[in-house]
Amino acid sequence: xxxxxxxxxxxxxxxxxxxxxxxxxxxxxxxxxxxxxxxxxxxxxxxxxxxxxxxxxxxxxxxxxxxxxxxxxxxxxxxxxxxxxxxxxxxxxxxxxxxxxxxxxxxxxxxxxxxxxxxxxxxxxxxxxxxxxxxxxxxxxxxxxxxxxxxxxxxxxxxxxxxxxxxxxxxxxxxxxxxxxxxxxxxxxxxxxxxxxxxxxxxxxxxxxxxxxxxxxxxxxxxxxxxxxxxxxxxxxxxxxxxxxxxxxxxxxxxxxxxxxxxxxxxxxxxxxxxx
Ligand SMILES: Nc1ncnc2c1ncn2[C@@H]1O[C@H](COP(=O)(O)OP(=O)(O)OP(=O)(O)O)[C@@H](O)[C@H]1O
Ligand SMILES: [Mg+2]
Numbered sequence: 001x002x003x004x005x006x007x008x009x010x011x012x013x014x015x016x017x018x019x020x021x022x023x024x025x026x027x028x029x030x031x032x033x034x035x036x037x038x039x040x041x042x043x044x045x046x047x048x049x050x051x052x053x054x055x056x057x058x059x060x061x062x063x064x065x066x067x068x069x070x071x072x073x074x075x076x077x078x079x080x081x082x083x084x085x086x087x088x089x090x091x092x093x094x095x096x097x098x099x100x101x102x103x104x105x106x107x108x109x110x111x112x113x114x115x116x117x118x119x120x121x122x123x124x125x126x127x128x129x130x131x132x133x134x135x136x137x138x139x140x141x142x143x144x145x146x147x148x149x150x151x152x153x154x155x156x157x158x159x160x161x162x163x164x165x166x167x168x169x170x171x172x173x174x175x176x177x178x179x180x181x182x183x184x185x186x187x188x189x190x191x192x193x194x195x196x197x198x199x200x201x202x203x204x205x206x207x208x209x210x211x212x213x214x215x216x217x218x219x220x221x222x223x224x225x226x227x228x229x230x231x232x233x234x235x236x237x238x239x240x241x242x243x244x245x246x247x248x249x250x251x252x253x254x255x256x257x258x259x260x261x262x263x264x265x266x267x268x269x270x271x272x273x274x275x276x
Contacts, residue, residue, distance in 0.1 A: 035064050040079050040141075044068060047138035050077055057153060062113060062208075067151060074146040075135060078117070080110040110140040117208040118142050120185060127182040129175050130203045147198045147205070157202060158192030158236060165240040172202050172233055173249065181257040185210040186225045191232035219258065219265040226250055 041053040050068035057065045057076075068077040114137050121134040121144060132144040147154045162168045172195060179185050187194075187210050194206040213222055230246045230253075237244075258265070 035079055035081055037066075040064075040066060040077070043139070044077055044141055044143075047141060049136050049138055049141055049143045050075060053077060054151070062110075067146070067153070068143065070135070070143075074148070074151055076132065076144050076146050078114070078142045078144070080113045080140040080142070082106060082110060107140075113208050114140050114142045116210075120183075120207045120210045123183040124179050124185065124204070124207065127178055129179045129183065130201065131207065132203065132205060147196050147203050154196040154198035154203065156193055157195040157197050160197045161239075162197070165237055165242055168202060169233070169237050169242060169244075172204075173230075175202070175204055176229070176233075177253060177256060179204070180213070180226070180253055184213045184257070186213060186222055187229050188225050190229035192236040195233075213257070213259065215259050215261050217259060217262065219262050220269070223250065223254070226253055 035056075037053065037056060041050075044050040044053050044066075051071050052069040054067045054069065057067055059065075062082065063078050063080045066077040066079065068075050118134045118137040121131050124131045125133050132147055135143040135145065137143070176187065176190065179187065185207070187204065187207060189206060189209055190204065194204065196203040196205055211217070211222065211225055227246055227250050230249050234242075234244055234246060
């Protein structure tokens with residue numbers, strides 16, 4: 001049973017249909033090559049995710065972003081795919097090898113990313129973080145709220161000059177703290193690129209790589225990821241001559257939330273090192 005069928009029983013078979021078409025040797029553009037607007041439009045409409053797909057807005061490493069519509073209202077459609085050139089892949093079986101001996105089913109990998117982004121957006125939205133509200137997800141396609149006016153998408157923070165940078169900096173860290181403390185995620189790629197500026201406030205986007213901070217978390221990794229995000233945000237504010245100590249912001253985050261069983265992780269990792 002695919003993830004689609006497990007988590008979304010009413011919308012079965014989307015990924016199974018793709019796997020089947022692959023086994024039969026037919027081409028499957030959504031997953032494997034540069035996406036064609038027509039194919040994405042057909043899938044999005046067939047899957048009931050959009051009533052129209054207007055145009056492509058951007059093409060990132062693993063996904064392309066489209067402006068779509070749901071009954072006349074603009075929405076964002078994100079289509080995950082893997083570049084053909086960067087992966088050794090057996091088309092006949094739909095598996096790729098990534099360095100080691102393990103092979104992965106390419107379709108479940110991209111579906112997993114779309115599913116992760118949908119779930120993480122949902123948790124963050126419910127916790128009160130300013131993120132685009134997720135709408136739907138089938139196979140490798142994900143829809144979410146359009147951040148922008150009419151058909152004009154919001155600018156990335158790095159492209160704009162804000163009037164009250166101190167307030168904006170605080171809004172970003174307040175939102176990020178809510179994401180970390182209440183939804184328990186480290187973003188992992190936060191910067192002026194993945195923050196949009198809309199209606200006079202920042203909006204956090206692009207969360208599929210976020211790291212869940214629960215009982216089994218690697219707190220060293222959490223520290224490193226948080227610190228990198230904090231530094232990247234502070235970098236944008238240097239143009240306004242605002243400088244803050246990243247380490248003390250990190251301490252606030254860790255103080256606000258560290259999983260109960262990992263509260264003494266610093267001492268424990270030191271003791272562990274001494275035993276070696
Ligand atoms: N909900 C949204 N509303 C408006 N614009 C959006 C939305 N989501 C994404 N965008 C636009 O599309 C761009 C790319 O989106 P996102 O960062 O999610 O995709 P990505 O493929 O992961 O990109 P990259 O690999 O470049 O980080 C954003 O920088 C933003 O300009
Ligand atoms: Mg991005």
